[in-house]
Amino acid sequence: MNLFGLWFDTPWAFLGLLVVPLLVWRVLRRARFGRVPAPAAESMSGQPQGVVARLWWLPDALRIATITVLVVALARPQTNDRQVITGEGVDIMLALDVSASMNAVDMSEEALETTLAGGEVPPNRFDIARKTLEDFVLSRSQDRIGLVIFGPEAWLKYPLTLDYARLVRTLRGLVLDSGFQDPETGKCLNGCTVSGAGTAIGDALGRAYNRLRRTTSKSRIIVLVTDGKSEGGTLDPLAIARHIASLPQDEAVHIYTFLVGTPDRTWLPAVDFRGVMRTDTRGLPIYQRPQRAFATDPELLRQIASLTGGKFYESYDAEKFQADVKDLERTVFKTKVHVNHTDIFVPLALAALLLLACEWLLRFTRWRSLV
Incomplete structure (x- = not known):
């Protein structure tokens, strides 16, 4: 009492x-x-x-x-x-989608007009994901965090580290593919970090798991953030998930999947015939509806999370995505009070x-x- x-x-x-x-x-x-x-x-x-x-x-x-x-x-x-006992650190691999579709803006037409009228550029899916992950990284204290990015292939951008400042600088330095390539070189016109012509979810999971399986941490997770279905790459994402699910308990890796964006309120920057972004008299981008809806596969992400003991989040806008990441923190990083x-x-x-x-x-x- x-x-x-x-x-x-x-x-x-x-x-x-x-x-x-x-x-x-x-x-x-x-x-x-x-x-x-x-x-x-x-x-x-x-x-x-x-x-x-x-x-x-x-x-x-x-x-x-x-x-x-x-x-x-x-x-x-x-x-x-x-x-307060924070317990042992968790090893975390972030897998961030950098495909061109992450340029999309998810908001109502009224909200878009209000944002532009205020002289601001609305954040796209990539901006929201990056900023939220930055805040997530900086909120940790004893967890090693690494970064994998993926488009048509997957690349390790930063190995597991406790140097959160450098990891955040790496996140801020990423340049998203505008979706247009130089016809002669095939490179993106905006100096993007990697090509955005694909969504190799399987390769991303494979690279992230490869890093985690070498660690001795008792808690290991992958945080996968994407807005589309698996396209490109060489590895089957479900095969990776099933392999991870078959591991003994002391080698377990839990995958938390985030599907960002919604097809109902999607806008893309308008471009001219040269692939250059169109702007208004104030220099702000002009937005238009995409000609076709972006393909998504929520069932795949749900299966991946379920097989590995993680959780699937469907984050349709910035507020929901931020709330879902907070839920992830409450779920995985439980603070114990003795x-x-x-x-x-x-x-x-x-x-x-x-x-x-x-x-x-x-x-x-x-x-x-x-x-």
Whole structure:
């Protein structure tokens, strides 16, 4: 039982306090009905009243205090010293989709117009995913985190590390493929980090797992963020998931999958025939509906998560994605609070003994004639 910030191990002992009102009533009754000790009564006749006579009730008060303190001691009060235990670190591989479809903006037409009217460029799927993952990385303290990016293939961008600042700089340095290539070189026109012509989910899972299987951490997870279905690459994502699911418990890897975006409120930057983004008079991008809906495969992501003991999230906009990542943190990174109970029975028992000694001392000295 918790009371006044203390934990009481045997709260039933408080039943002993029922005797206290009876003792108080007994003392008050003595005073009310004139059963006052002789020296005190003599003072009422006009004689000077001494200290002893005025404090005739003190031995009784000490007895009541002794019983009260003793009862509290028998209830075994203990202080609560809370100790936060973060546990061992978790090894985490982030697998981030950098395909060209991540350029899409997911919001209603009204919200898009409002954002542009305010002179702001609306964040696309990639911007939202990157910023949310940056915040996620910076919120960790003992977890090693690595980064894999994937388009038509998968690349390891950063190995498992505790250097969160450098990992975040790597995330911020990623340039998404605009979706248009130089006809002569085949390279993207905007100096993208990697080509965005594909979504090799299987390769991404394979690379991420390859890093995690070499670690000795007891907790290992993959966080997969994508907006499309598996296209390109050489590895079957379900085959990777089934292999991971077959591992013994001490080698387990849990995969948490995030499907970002929604086909119902999708906008893409408009481009001219040269593949250059069109802008308005303020230099802001002009947006248009995509000619065809982006292919997605939520069932695949759901299966991957289910097979490996992870969880599937369908994050249709920025707010939902951020909330889902928070849910991931609550699910995987449970903070444990250990409460140390320090018993204070002995100090209270000694206090009760001291009060009892004082009462006896009074009853066998000058107060003896009053009781």
